[in-house]
Amino acid sequence: MPTKTKLVDQFSKPAGLTGRIMLWRMNWHHSRLTDWGLSHVAIPAAGAILDIGCGGGRTISKLAAAAPQCKVFGVDYAETSVAASSKFNARTIRSGQVSIQQASVSQLPFAENTFDLVTAVETHFFWPNLTGDIREVLRVVKPGGTVILIAEMYRGMPVIPAERVERAAGAIGMNLLTADEHRAVLADAGFRNVQIIEKRDKGWICAFGTKL
Numbered sequence: 624m625p626t627k628t629k630l631v632d633q634f635s636k637p638a639g640l641t642g643r644i645m646l647w648r649m650n651w652h653h654s655r656l657t658d659w660g661l662s663h664v665a666i667p668a669a670g671a672i673l674d675i676g677c678g679g680g681r682t683i684s685k686l687a688a689a690a691p692q693c694k695v696f697g698v699d700y701a702e703t704s705v706a707a708s709s710k711f712n713a714r715t716i717r718s719g720q721v722s723i724q725q726a727s728v729s730q731l732p733f734a735e736n737t738f739d740l741v742t743a744v745e746t747h748f749f750w751p752n753l754t755g756d757i758r759e760v761l762r763v764v765k766p767g768g769t770v771i772l773i774a775e776m777y778r779g780m781p782v783i784p785a786e787r788v789e790r791a792a793g794a795i796g797m798n799l800l801t802a803d804e805h806r807a808v809l810a811d812a813g814f815r816n817v818q819i820i821e822k823r824d825k826g827w828i829c830a831f832g833t834k835l
């Protein structure tokens with residue numbers, strides 16, 4: 624049985640058998656949240672899409688299916704996540720539509736102005752330097768392209784008393800932002816037309832903006 628500390632770390636950096644099981648569970652648990660978030664942005668008909676913190680790989684497979692003419696990339700800094708995502712997307716990797724590699728959001732292995740859409744589901748609250756990391760995302764988004772952050776909890780969400788959310792989030796290393804802080808972090812990094820959508824009955828949030 625993993626220790627409590629190890630289990631706690633599995634959310635931010637899955638590893639080993641426990642990590643693989645958690646990634647499998649997250650693929651199913653985050654599916655509706657992901658569909659809801661993605662419904663707020665246009666999926667490009669052609670071009671390139673990047674999913675950051677791709678975890679078990681289900682978001683990549685949704686994007687690849689929704690945009691068959693797009694090349695879809697995934698990155699994750701955890702080796703176990705890269706392996707799980709690669710297995711989940713084996714067919715589209717073989718066909719050349721999908722490419723997945725190990726990398727941190729802080730140093731994305733892509734040229735500037737590469738992506739039409741960048742997605743990040745249930746991951747940005749773990750990033751080590753959110754403002755700097757969002758600037759790194761901005762660097763790789765094409766002018767006219769979009770970033771979307773999607774999360775199933777945020778500070779001030781109406782579903783559970785705030786203190787309980789903050790305690791639980793803090794325990795697994797999450798830096799929860801309020802809705803206004805989501806707006807500010809995207810705007811401060813340089814994204815424009817920033818919009819925040821809250822699904823208040825669930826406590827979900829998505830924040831998206833455009834690079835001009």
Ligand SMILES: C[S@@+](CC[C@H](N)C(=O)[O-])C[C@H]1O[C@@H](n2cnc3c(N)ncnc32)[C@H](O)[C@@H]1O
Nearest residue numbers: 636649653676678699700701704727728744746
């Ligand atoms: C809670 S999981 C979510 C996985 C997937 N996006 C989903 O919705 O199921 C968070 C993922 O983000 C990754 N991650 C956390 N910090 C990261 C960073 N700084 N750079 C890249 N990936 C990161 C973790 O390794 C993990 O796979």
